[in-house]
Amino acid sequence: KQEVTQIPAALSVPEGENLVLNCSFTDSAIYNLQWFRQDPGKGLTSLLLIQSSQREQTSGRLNASLDKSSGRSTLYIAASQPGDSATYLCAAPPRLQGAQKLVFGQGTRLTINP
Amino acid sequence: EAQVTQNPRYLITVTGKKLTVTCSQNMNHEYMSWYRQDPGLGLRQIYYSMNVEVTDKGDVPEGYKVSRKEKRNFPLILESPSPNQTSLYFCASSPITGIGQPQHFGDGTRLSIL
Numbered sequence: 001k002q003e004v005t006q007i008p009a010a011l012s013v014p015e016g017e018n019l020v021l022n023c024s025f026t027d028s029a030i031y032n033l034q035w036f037r038q039d040p041g042k043g044l045t046s047l048l049l050i051q052s053s054q055r056e057q058t059s060g061r062l063n064a065s066l067d068k069s070s071g072r073s074t075l076y077i078a079a080s081q082p083g084d085s086a087t088y089l090c091a092a093p094p095r096l097q098g099a100q101k102l103v104f105g106q107g108t109r110l111t112i113n114p
Numbered sequence: 115e116a117q118v119t120q121n122p123r124y125l126i127t128v129t130g131k132k133l134t135v136t137c138s139q140n141m142n143h144e145y146m147s148w149y150r151q152d153p154g155l156g157l158r159q160i161y162y163s164m165n166v167e168v169t170d171k172g173d174v175p176e177g178y179k180v181s182r183k184e185k186r187n188f189p190l191i192l193e194s195p196s197p198n199q200t201s202l203y204f205c206a207s208s209p210i211t212g213i214g215q216p217q218h219f220g221d222g223t224r225l226s227i228l
Contacts, residue, residue: 099210
């Protein structure tokens with residue numbers, strides 16, 4: 001059974017720093033790896049999706065990497081801003097359960113201090 | 115605007131009083147899903163649907179029902195709610211492809227069962 005872990009559970013950094021969020025998964029046979037952002041009182045917003053054949057994806061100041069062999073993904077945020085404060089979740093659909101079956105980590109709550 | 119709409123956003127009710135949380139999407143997505151989010155447990159899938167009249171259990175289906183009579187709607191029914199169903203609920207949708215697509219989430223419904 002796929003298990004997804006995100007460490008740390010919470011992270012607080014000063015504005016302007018570059019930072020890395022970590023996601024690990026136990027079953028490397030995945031369709032893709034997805035990163036979401038959740039703001040308080042809101043739903044999840046998709047940030048990046050890395051297909052299993054890819055190594056990384058970039059969107060603006062965000063870069064996500066995928067290493068299936070080690071069961072790890074990282075989300076790199078460059079030049080962090082207070083508006084980046086949110087909870088970040090990763091999710092991976094294992095191949096045995098279908099491409100839409102997302103298994104989520106518990107998230108990293110990120111605070112960017114002005 | 116492409117969106118997933120849930121209603122109500124907040125509900126306080128009592129044990130045993132049947133309730134329905136509606137979910138509607140305007141993106142013609144085949145796949146729809148319900149999740150609940152609880153502190154320490156993360157997001158867990160309740161039910162999902164691959165298309166009209168096709169529904170299946172997720173990881174925590176006990177105490178819930180769903181139906182998919184139209185492609186755009188996927189209501190979640192609690193026939194006899196209990197306090198352990200107090201939670202934050204999310205509906206999500208996506209197209210169905212062989213490799214997976216980002217899921218679009220509603221803003222959530224916070225249910226309190228007294």
